[in-house]
Amino acid sequence: MIELTVNGTRHQVDVVPEMPLLWVLRDELGITSAKYGCGVAQCGACTVQIDGKAVRSCQSRIGEIAGKSVVTMEGLANKEHHPVVQAWIAHQVPQCGYCQTGQIMQTISLLAHIPKPTDEQIDQVMSGNLCRCGTYPRIRTAIHAAAAKMAEK
Amino acid sequence: MGHMQRISRRAFLVGSAAVAGGIAFGSYGEAHQADLTSHGNPLTSGLGPNSASFNPWVEISPEKITLIAQHADIGQGVGSVQPIMIAEEMDLDPGQFEIRFAGPSPAYYNTGFAEELAPFLASDQSPAAEEARAASLEWLRKSGLQMTGGSSTVPDGYEKLRVAGAVARETLKAAAAKRAGVAVADLRTQSGHVILPDGTKIPYVELAAEAAKIPPVLDAKPRDPSQWRILGKPMTRLDVRSKAMGELKFGIDLKMDGMLFASVKLNPAKGQPLKSHDASKAKSMPGVKKILEIKNGVAVIATNSWYAMKAVEAIDCKWAPSAYPAEQADHWKKLDASFKPQFLGKEWRKIGNIDAGLKDGTPIKAEYRAPYVAHQPLEPLNGLAIASDKGLEIWLGHQSPQAVQSIAAAAIGIKPEQVTFHNQWVGGSFGHRLEFENVRVLAEIANQMKGTPIKLIFSREEDFLQDIPRQISVGKYAGTVKKGKIVAADFKLAATAPFKGLLERMGSPSKDPDPQLAAGMWNMYYDIPHFRATSYEAQGLSPCTTWRSVGASTAGFFTESFIDELIHAAGLDPMKARIEMCAVPTYRKLLETLAEMSDWKGPLGKGKGRGVAFVESFGTPTAEVVDVTMTERGIRIDKVWVVVDVGKVMDPVNFENQVQGGVIWGLGHAINCEITYKKGAAQQTNYHHHEAMRLYQCPVIEVRGLENDPKVRGVGEPPVPPAAPALANAIFAATGKRIREMPFNKFIDFV
Numbered sequence: 001m002i003e004l005t006v007n008g009t010r011h012q013v014d015v016v017p018e019m020p021l022l023w024v025l026r027d028e029l030g031i032t033s034a035k036y037g038c039g040v041a042q043c044g045a046c047t048v049q050i051d052g053k054a055v056r057s058c059q060s061r062i063g064e065i066a067g068k069s070v071v072t073m074e075g076l077a078n079k080e081h082h083p084v085v086q087a088w089i090a091h092q093v094p095q096c097g098y099c100q101t102g103q104i105m106q107t108i109s110l111l112a113h114i115p116k117p118t119d120e121q122i123d124q125v126m127s128g129n130l131c132r133c134g135t136y137p138r139i140r141t142a143i144h145a146a147a148a149k150m151a152e153k
Numbered sequence: 154m155g156h157m158q159r160i161s162r163r164a165f166l167v168g169s170a171a172v173a174g175g176i177a178f179g180s181y182g183e184a185h186q187a188d189l190t191s192h193g194n195p196l197t198s199g200l201g202p203n204s205a206s207f208n209p210w211v212e213i214s215p216e217k218i219t220l221i222a223q224h225a226d227i228g229q230g231v232g233s234v235q236p237i238m239i240a241e242e243m244d245l246d247p248g249q250f251e252i253r254f255a256g257p258s259p260a261y262y263n264t265g266f267a268e269e270l271a272p273f274l275a276s277d278q279s280p281a282a283e284e285a286r287a288a289s290l291e292w293l294r295k296s297g298l299q300m301t302g303g304s305s306t307v308p309d310g311y312e313k314l315r316v317a318g319a320v321a322r323e324t325l326k327a328a329a330a331k332r333a334g335v336a337v338a339d340l341r342t343q344s345g346h347v348i349l350p351d352g353t354k355i356p357y358v359e360l361a362a363e364a365a366k367i368p369p370v371l372d373a374k375p376r377d378p379s380q381w382r383i384l385g386k387p388m389t390r391l392d393v394r395s396k397a398m399g400e401l402k403f404g405i406d407l408k409m410d411g412m413l414f415a416s417v418k419l420n421p422a423k424g425q426p427l428k429s430h431d432a433s434k435a436k437s438m439p440g441v442k443k444i445l446e447i448k449n450g451v452a453v454i455a456t457n458s459w460y461a462m463k464a465v466e467a468i469d470c471k472w473a474p475s476a477y478p479a480e481q482a483d484h485w486k487k488l489d490a491s492f493k494p495q496f497l498g499k500e501w502r503k504i505g506n507i508d509a510g511l512k513d514g515t516p517i518k519a520e521y522r523a524p525y526v527a528h529q530p531l532e533p534l535n536g537l538a539i540a541s542d543k544g545l546e547i548w549l550g551h552q553s554p555q556a557v558q559s560i561a562a563a564a565i566g567i568k569p570e571q572v573t574f575h576n577q578w579v580g581g582s583f584g585h586r587l588e589f590e591n592v593r594v595l596a597e598i599a600n601q602m603k604g605t606p607i608k609l610i611f612s613r614e615e616d617f618l619q620d621i622p623r624q625i626s627v628g629k630y631a632g633t634v635k636k637g638k639i640v641a642a643d644f645k646l647a648a649t650a651p652f653k654g655l656l657e658r659m660g661s662p663s664k665d666p667d668p669q670l671a672a673g674m675w676n677m678y679y680d681i682p683h684f685r686a687t688s689y690e691a692q693g694l695s696p697c698t699t700w701r702s703v704g705a706s707t708a709g710f711f712t713e714s715f716i717d718e719l720i721h722a723a724g725l726d727p728m729k730a731r732i733e734m735c736a737v738p739t740y741r742k743l744l745e746t747l748a749e750m751s752d753w754k755g756p757l758g759k760g761k762g763r764g765v766a767f768v769e770s771f772g773t774p775t776a777e778v779v780d781v782t783m784t785e786r787g788i789r790i791d792k793v794w795v796v797v798d799v800g801k802v803m804d805p806v807n808f809e810n811q812v813q814g815g816v817i818w819g820l821g822h823a824i825n826c827e828i829t830y831k832k833g834a835a836q837q838t839n840y841h842h843h844e845a846m847r848l849y850q851c852p853v854i855e856v857r858g859l860e861n862d863p864k865v866r867g868v869g870e871p872p873v874p875p876a877a878p879a880l881a882n883a884i885f886a887a888t889g890k891r892i893r894e895m896p897f898n899k900f901i902d903f904v
Binding site for chain 1: 227228229230389390392393394396397398399400401402403405406408414439440457458459460462529530531532533579580581583610612613614806807810811813814815816817818821839840841844845846847848849851853854
């Protein structure tokens, strides 16, 4: 049994320690906001937070994160009013939406480290998150809008 | 599969007859107003007590209102715009209704294909063209073909969904009038209520039982667009909130009690069988429940997806060799050898005297190439199914519900009507979800695991390996220029046939030329005195299918690159020459708008270049300007301007998002994507081999929608084809180098 905390709830899972967190979340715990896209850290759709840092859950072996705290979109505090989520809705970023939870989790991490990012800084941090529908122009706009909103507070 | 058989035979019969001309179509004039009732209403059988359904798109129970989305939502927003078209007429507000995807039924035949299947240019509004379209519509009705594709959702729904909403509204008013004993003319509707003359508001749901007892008011007319409350104005897509909250369930997110997980390894030589396998290692791996042999590969059933994927990876398979050349170089050789009479698809268009024209003036020749490309939406192929002795129930996202039934049924030897299909929200398609790899194997696996719900997920690598790619194509283009004018243009291309390939896999092979090989080539709207467009269909190459914008994604690149070469040879300005040569007034207006928007004033100067391209696809004219700079690190795309004329913009926000996404799709794949074969298998198996555009390469994209076209057109695909030639033409302007083959990064570096 491996123990981990997801969105504030403790879970015990009976899986091999090499199993990626992504699949523990999706198939063992039924938490589906983190998406499988590539399995090799090429797309960012599986991005979650581990101890406050954005990570690719497809590359995080469950045995190595035992005892750590995982946060997915489901566990985002005050989600509906989160400035990043709000900006994503206001600027209507999603098309198919499959990559967007990863984009949002990555953006939250970006803004935690760089509260007012330039376009270049956005490019650097966000280019690991693939969007096949091509919502990039709206992602940029929404990040700037969320940054502005967060600066007001 | 008899059903699909009838569809395509008819489709191509009508197509050929119309081309030949002189065939009387009979009196199809009435068919312009699509007959929406002849297939009955599939909602009737599922109605609960005291519930009403006036047509296949509206269902009202005492508890809720449900609007049916017949086109699959693959990210393009039709899960929103379809119900909104109904809600507009019903005076419903967003939030007052639920959305459900349609089940398979001929009642949901796609009227939007009528334009594309009639072999006339989109700009041709002649009586003969309209007759042919009416004939197409009539056999679409008879065939009952329900399919999402060809940028047809809005053209299909524009009339019929608004009529469906109007019928519902007027029937609810009639029910209220009967109850209150007042005249219908004295009633009005607002926000899901009928309002009586004294101001009393009756919720629609309270009228369901009474409305069910009266005949629907079938002659209800939709309102004039000037009265629209929601349509035509910026609106919030109905799925945006749940997607931004991470709450929307895609097909891959479904679960069921007692479910087991499956993953597969199929012969990478597409369509060929398994010879033998050794699963001794996989058997004892963690979580493995069962190993199954299926038609062209193996499947592992396990307690989670990852265990299944890992174990299936460990199975050693011996495969039958590919039916197409094992090595990529031989694909190109075969293609190059296909410009011969025995491979002729069709001479699609001939103007003037091409042979004489080609001898008149300075000759220009060029050869273009476009590779196989994969679809690879981010949600991999998947599905959930449970088989019983009675049949199969299946949950996945697909663009052809009836074909899901027939393919799944054929795979396990049952009848199509024994397959119950529930369509799901899809995390992208781009044409991938018109094919059946997941459907076929899921049916086989579930059938071998009767009684157990099976959740199938393809690994990304398996998805790449089984992705039936876009057509491979070679263009041999020739022309002449004289005294600053283009005299002749002779376009020939050889390609694999994507649409025919799809039809064949749907069980209805066609012997007619693939119309998608004409797209982007024959519909050239410049006034060139001598012109010819001919397609050749290569045989024995990789299976190919429809990829966002299909034929025009490759031929549009050839055509608009070559037109640019001719314009350059004639010493003309690329934008001005296109405007002057453009033979269709609304299309000329489109180019003029683009010139004004991009402030086109000729060459930009050292190191910078701009290129323009104009392609009509699926009836939608689209023109783009791309600006680039040659930097030390390679080409940087600075900005793109796009103008699209769809006749009527339904949702300006989603319109802009679709157009930007289409441009990004076109540019990204032109820059760095191709699928190549080695030992019969695709060599690219994840995104680092086939990346397309990432955020850091994405330019600012300025979009304008025009409403000059006399018809309502779609927008999902048409922004794709002009992107690649506009970029190539910009690179030429900046560097003097013509790039005639995709992907461009084989010839020039990009930032």
